[in-house]
Amino acid sequence: MSRQLCRWPDVKSLLWRRNLQHNLSAMLMRGRARTILLIVVLMGCVLYMLISASALFSAFSVVRYNVVILPGQKMGNLSKYSPLIFIGGVPRSGTTLIRAMLDAHPSVRCGEETRVIPRILGLRTQWKKSQKEWNRLKEAGVTDEVINDAISSFILQVIAGHGEPAERLCNKDPFTMKSAEYLAHLFPNSKFLLMIRDGRATVHSIISRQVTITGFDLSDPRQCLDKWNHAIKTMYEQCKTVGQKRCLTVYYEQLVLHPEQQLRHVLNFLDIPWSDLVLHHDKLIGKDISLSKVERSTDQVIKPVNLDALTKWVGTFSEDIVQEMASIAPMLAQLGYDPNANPPKYGEPDPIVLKNTDELHMNFGEWERRAKEIVDPAAAAAPRSPLAR
Numbered sequence: 001m002s003r004q005l006c007r008w009p010d011v012k013s014l015l016w017r018r019n020l021q022h023n024l025s026a027m028l029m030r031g032r033a034r035t036i037l038l039i040v041v042l043m044g045c046v047l048y049m050l051i052s053a054s055a056l057f058s059a060f061s062v063v064r065y066n067v068v069i070l071p072g073q074k075m076g077n078l079s080k081y082s083p084l085i086f087i088g089g090v091p092r093s094g095t096t097l098i099r100a101m102l103d104a105h106p107s108v109r110c111g112e113e114t115r116v117i118p119r120i121l122g123l124r125t126q127w128k129k130s131q132k133e134w135n136r137l138k139e140a141g142v143t144d145e146v147i148n149d150a151i152s153s154f155i156l157q158v159i160a161g162h163g164e165p166a167e168r169l170c171n172k173d174p175f176t177m178k179s180a181e182y183l184a185h186l187f188p189n190s191k192f193l194l195m196i197r198d199g200r201a202t203v204h205s206i207i208s209r210q211v212t213i214t215g216f217d218l219s220d221p222r223q224c225l226d227k228w229n230h231a232i233k234t235m236y237e238q239c240k241t242v243g244q245k246r247c248l249t250v251y252y253e254q255l256v257l258h259p260e261q262q263l264r265h266v267l268n269f270l271d272i273p274w275s276d277l278v279l280h281h282d283k284l285i286g287k288d289i290s291l292s293k294v295e296r297s298t299d300q301v302i303k304p305v306n307l308d309a310l311t312k313w314v315g316t317f318s319e320d321i322v323q324e325m326a327s328i329a330p331m332l333a334q335l336g337y338d339p340n341a342n343p344p345k346y347g348e349p350d351p352i353v354l355k356n357t358d359e360l361h362m363n364f365g366e367w368e369r370r371a372k373e374i375v376d377p378a379a380a381a382a383p384r385s386p387l388a389r
Contacts, residue, residue, distance in 0.1 A: 089235065104281040124151060259353065304359075
């Protein structure tokens with residue numbers, strides 16, 4: 001076999017290699033340029049996201065140690081040591097009315113029901129009930145302290161984030177009162193308002209308005225009365241455990257009959273100065289007070305305080321339930337209601353309440369129209385047919 005002799009590279013091959021090196025250098029430079037461009041684009045995206053986030057959460061920003069920074073000179077920082085207000089009670093007991101009245105105060109903001117705060121509290125209750133689940137959490141390092149910090153941070157964020165800033169923030173989720181003792185531990189400077197209403201009126205309202213509540217069978221008034229009894233018993237005991245200095249029971253009937261007297265008592269308990277605006281919440285609906293279109297009480301609280309809802313329940317229960325009312329719902333008597341009175345004597349109303357009631361009856365159509373505008377603006381704006389006029 002003939003051996004191939006090595007040759008020195010000719011001029012053409014040297015030029016080719018030089019071109020290759022030049023091309024590789026150019027490609028490398030372009031690659032670096034692309035990398036730099038990509039980094040710039042990514043930094044721009046991050047900056048845009050930060051700016052968007054700061055705009056989205058301009059009202060509140062959460063930082064460590066359960067503190068929410070509030071803008072404004074008078075508000076300072078919202079933390080677990082802030083004097084929060086929690087409003088609770090069995091649904092249809094006047095929780096929306098009292099929160100609307102407090103929302104009328106220039107220093108207070110409650111807002112609509114969040115519905116998520118009772119659920120996070122319920123999750124913790126479920127974990128506590130299951131020793132196996134609780135042990136698993138502890139083994140994973142998820143201690144009481146970790147859970148408490150997480151839940152308090154969650155609650156603070158929800159309360160702060162779902163409405164406008166205010167000097168005093170409150171939450172109105174009826175079933176939070178089942179966890180009042182735990183909330184009092186999480187927020188040591190908080191106070192509680194437990195709304196109490198005649199259980200017969202509450203159950204009648206739940207059934208007639210088809211308010212779905214877990215465990216309540218809306219086709220069975222007796223069962224609903226029993227469920228009301230158990231729910232209010234738990235809440236009442238929680239309120240007593242928290243103590244009179246931090247939990248106040250507010251009777252719906254007395255709030256309706258004597259609004260100024262009761263509201264002065266409530267504001268004094270909460271260490272909030274008096275404002276006449278709390279007596280005129282109906283004039284601030286849609287302005288300083290926002291209402292949820294899905295809450296069943298919305299069409300009622302747009303009206304001034306009146307007597308219409310006090311005794312609607314009378315005559316709606318079957319005779320056998322009426323006869324056994326004391327044994328079906330023993331909490332009625334414990335709360336001061338006469339289980340055998342139909343209707344019971346709640347007391348005499350203030351003159352302004354009588355006046356409000358008369359004016360509502362005289363302008364019934366106008367108030368119904370206004371209620372529809374709040375609850376269903378589209379339907380209210382639709383032109384009526386000539387037959388409907």
